[in-house]
Amino acid sequence: MVCKKCKQEPVFALASGEKLCKKCFNSYIEKKFRKTIRKCELIEKGDRIAVALSGGKDSSVLLKLMHSIWAQRKDFQLFAILIDEGISGYRPLTTKFAQNLCKKLGIKLYVYSFKKELGYTLDQMVRELKKGPCTICGTFRRYLLNKKARELKANKIAFGHNADDEAQSIVMNLFRSNNDAAARLGVINGIKRDPRFIPRIKPLYFLLEKEITAYAYLNNLLGVFKECPYTALAYRGQVRDMLNDFESRHPGTKTGVLSAFLELLPLLKDKFRTEGEIAYCKYCKEPTTTDECMACKLLAELKRKK
Numbered sequence: 001m002v003c004k005k006c007k008q009e010p011v012f013a014l015a016s017g018e019k020l021c022k023k024c025f026n027s028y029i030e031k032k033f034r035k036t037i038r039k040c041e042l043i044e045k046g047d048r049i050a051v052a053l054s055g056g057k058d059s060s061v062l063l064k065l066m067h068s069i070w071a072q073r074k075d076f077q078l079f080a081i082l083i084d085e086g087i088s089g090y091r092p093l094t095t096k097f098a099q100n101l102c103k104k105l106g107i108k109l110y111v112y113s114f115k116k117e118l119g120y121t122l123d124q125m126v127r128e129l130k131k132g133p134c135t136i137c138g139t140f141r142r143y144l145l146n147k148k149a150r151e152l153k154a155n156k157i158a159f160g161h162n163a164d165d166e167a168q169s170i171v172m173n174l175f176r177s178n179n180d181a182a183a184r185l186g187v188i189n190g191i192k193r194d195p196r197f198i199p200r201i202k203p204l205y206f207l208l209e210k211e212i213t214a215y216a217y218l219n220n221l222l223g224v225f226k227e228c229p230y231t232a233l234a235y236r237g238q239v240r241d242m243l244n245d246f247e248s249r250h251p252g253t254k255t256g257v258l259s260a261f262l263e264l265l266p267l268l269k270d271k272f273r274t275e276g277e278i279a280y281c282k283y284c285k286e287p288t289t290t291d292e293c294m295a296c297k298l299l300a301e302l303k304r305k306k
């Protein structure tokens, strides 16, 4: 069997069964990426976009694709932020890969660590707090990314979330009956606008994880092929395995979850847009829904345990 388009040797089979060679597969990914940017109006003239880079395959692919658009347009600014959570044996390797990638592409990288900004590494927090590692990690990573991107005058943060990530979030919110969180999903995150919240965009939204992995492999962006040691403990990991199992037996499951959800999303956003006001944390002044943000609550708990 040869590539359907140019008769070269194929390297990837799409969900439809169509097989593509390296050149045609790269062009398929790049076209799909550009279509999402165009249709969802993710990049506008004058934007200053911070790419949330971890050094993993998704954010590395995102940075490379965003850079290729920038190189053509040059009517927006691009830089990267990496949050070093302090996960021993894992984050130092991906940080090195991210630094090399930014150097190669000529993109400015800002690195902030949990330890320096908050006083504790994630490993220390996990030992002290009786909470799931990903809950702690996600809370502080979102907190720091928003704060630092705002300080660096970004008006958007680009995330490497792919179709698999989004399908998992949709199912997780459904299982936990968390419509409020579901309403914040989508290609552009969030429901309410506030100058302290930097909108988050997800240009890889319609690309499957296996497509991104193949693209990363074919373009030397795979870097350190190592998973975070806390992944195994995550609820998300169980949902991921379940969806992968369904996808292998019923191809199209993930895109089905995504498209059904996207039809409902405008209704969810409308419902939650009017509920509750955005408040400011009485301690750190960051935006939150109550008078004390989750980051400050967790930090207070850590101080009590000292």
Ligand code: SF4
Binding pocket: 085, 133, 134, 135, 137, 138, 228, 229, 230, 231, 234
């Ligand atoms: S798997 Fe969990 S702990 Fe590890 S980087 Fe992701 S969110 Fe953080």
Ligand SMILES: [Zn+2]
Binding pocket: 003, 004, 005, 006, 007, 008, 020, 021, 022, 023, 024, 025
């Ligand atoms: Zn081809």
Ligand SMILES: [Zn+2]
Binding pocket: 281, 282, 283, 284, 285, 286, 292, 293, 294, 295, 296, 297
């Ligand atoms: Zn706070």
